[in-house]
Amino acid sequence: MADRPRPAGTWLYIEGERADKIWYVKRGVVVLSRLSDDSHGNSVAWAVRPAGSLLGMEGLVRNDYLDSARAVTDVVICAASRDEIRSWLDGSGSAACGMLDLVLLSQDRDAPRPGRGAGSADARVSRWLLENDADVVNVIPRAVIADLLGMLPETFSRALASLSARGAISVTRRSIRILNAALLRTTAEFSPGSPPPYQGAEVDRLPA
Structure with missing residues (x-):
């Protein structure tokens, strides 16, 4: 996967778009946002993805992105197609283990915790x-x-x-x-x- 520098403010993908790529954050920070449940259609930032994070992994199990991803600093990212990632996982046990580790780390960051609106x-x-x-x-x-x-x-x-x-x-x-x-x-x-x-x-x- 080739390095792709992107300036702060770049949208990598938008919620609801076809999830045809999996992204890796090599440098910088990305924030994920998702449409809120209110009737105004507001997008709410809810998670931070620093260097070392995978983005868009839901593309392995569904056709569209669950979140929108925006670079909040200058970033260097890599991207691979969903089919490439699937072939990589199927053909390499060690690669699959490394990928699983990254997925588990991402899921750990998503664990329910007090946050928006909880406490002073x-x-x-x-x-x-x-x-x-x-x-x-x-x-x-x-x-x-x-x-x-x-x-x-x-x-x-x-x-x-x-x-x-x-x-x-x-x-x-x-x-x-x-x-x-x-x-x-x-x-x-x-x-x-x-x-x-x-x-x-x-x-x-x-x-x-």
């Missing part, structure tokens, strides 16, 4: 920061992260400011760094009506 804005942001590597967090536009978390961009900004004021994170225009992972974990698990998270939690500091 601070809790949702805390969970997301704990679950994602810095090299993913700091390359995705913040408006996209807000969409992934089911909140408005200004709500996301307020949550970042709140977590920063409490010493859990450091925020600049270009980066978000975790300063106190223990406090983030406490905030992620906090539910309304419980005592507020202890502000003097053990600090896990990243090197400057």
Whole structure:
């Protein structure tokens, strides 16, 4: 499969299109979105696919893509036809095992978890920061992260400011760094009506 560089903002495929290709993200980050259940036909971002991810694997078992895939950074991708992938899986045991590993990793990222609309804005942001590597967090536009978390961009900004004021994170225009992972974990698990998270939690500091 030949490398195909694509700029940020490129749509790799659209939900409902014929799923005739399987994609591999070699560099960069792709976000998946899907039409919501409301009557307005809005598309909702719901999953992040960093380098090392397979996209469009549903094409092996159905004729159309379940999601739309958009590059949110400059990416390098590879693509193979559905028939090529099927032949590859049928003819190579080791290749099939490697493919299965990648599929299982992708499915693991899709495991049900609290996310959109679950908990306070601070809790949702805390969970997301704990679950994602810095090299993913700091390359995705913040408006996209807000969409992934089911909140408005200004709500996301307020949550970042709140977590920063409490010493859990450091925020600049270009980066978000975790300063106190223990406090983030406490905030992620906090539910309304419980005592507020202890502000003097053990600090896990990243090197400057």
